Amino acid sequence: MQINVSSLSGLPDAARQIITHAATNKIFVFYGEMGAGKTTLIKELAAALGVSEAVTSPTFSIVNEYVIPSGKVYHFDFYRLKTQSEALDMGYEEYFYSGNYCFIEWPEKIPDLLPAHYTRIAITALSDNQRQLEVENI
Numbered sequence: 001m002q003i004n005v006s007s008l009s010g011l012p013d014a015a016r017q018i019i020t021h022a023a024t025n026k027i028f029v030f031y032g033e034m035g036a037g038k039t040t041l042i043k044e045l046a047a048a049l050g051v052s053e054a055v056t057s058p059t060f061s062i063v064n065e066y067v068i069p070s071g072k073v074y075h076f077d078f079y080r081l082k083t084q085s086e087a088l089d090m091g092y093e094e095y096f097y098s099g100n101y102c103f104i105e106w107p108e109k110i111p112d113l114l115p116a117h118y119t120r121i122a123i124t125a126l127s128d129n130q131r132q133l134e135v136e137n138i
């Protein structure tokens with residue numbers, strides 16, 4: 001599925017479409033250059049799932065955890081990862097296989113650790129405010 005978002009105000013609707021398209025998938029991986037809008041979209045997805053706190057990039061911790069009515073949301077940013085073994089060290093499996101929602105920025109850093117099934121989102125910036133979102137269930 002492809003979604004064209006023409007401004008930030010289009011993100012809540014895009015987030016709802018993505019969650020519907022993902023069906024039973026709860027793991028979402030986000031590809032896109034720096035500043036493409038991964039964190040910004042994740043904020044909207046989290047809000048759509050019922051996160052009421054402010055969602056910020058997990059810069060210092062690799063993973064941030066949020067509570068939603070049905071469980072938890074884990075938000076990963078693997079940008080600073082040097083090796084995949086650092087993901088093993090932080091116990092990524094406990095999160096990925098917990099049954100909770102997982103939103104993963106920079107999945108390129110953990111190519112061998114992605115689960116069998118997930119929803120892949122590729123974000124391309126078309127202009128300052130326009131984004132193309134390619135959404136695919138793997």
Ligand SMILES: Nc1ncnc2c1ncn2[C@@H]1O[C@H](COP(=O)(O)OP(=O)(O)OP(=O)(O)O)[C@@H](O)[C@H]1O
Nearest residue numbers: 005007008033034035036037038039040128129131
């Ligand atoms: N339609 C849009 N969707 C997403 N972001 C948008 C959109 N229009 C403008 N932006 C802006 O683009 C920027 C995206 O930054 P964001 O931190 O989300 O990128 P990122 O992909 O997470 O980068 P990084 O790889 O550094 O983590 C924000 O300043 C956001 O306000």
Ligand SMILES: [Mg+2]
Nearest residue numbers: 038039057105
């Ligand atoms: Mg980000």
